[in-house]
Amino acid sequence: MPRLILLTAVLLSGLALAACQHATVRSDPAPVSGHVTDMAAFDAWIATHPTPAQFRARYPDVLLVLPGAMTTMEMRNDNSRYFAELDAEGRITGGKFQ
Secondary structure, eight states: OHHHHHHHHHHHHHHHHHHHHTOOOOOOOOOOOSSOOOHHHHHHHHTTOOOHHHHHHHOTTSEEEOTTOOOOOOOOSSSOEEEEEEOTTSOEEEEEEO
């Protein structure tokens, strides 16, 4: 009987410690200053489907244009204005620089 109580206590302690290990701290990536130059990293990040607020925090120098927003007709070739496509939840799923 004492062995069973000891075994149960050890197993419960192990489960409690394992549960603590699953707590993950998510840190947001550092902001990228300037225009987008690393397209591979940008495309990989867009594939995570960020929100517009996360986009603005990550790329503060890039103008995010959401569907329905009015903009000028100028063409930019420096990846400084991103026209986003959104899903039903309002997350960015893709888009293009223009």
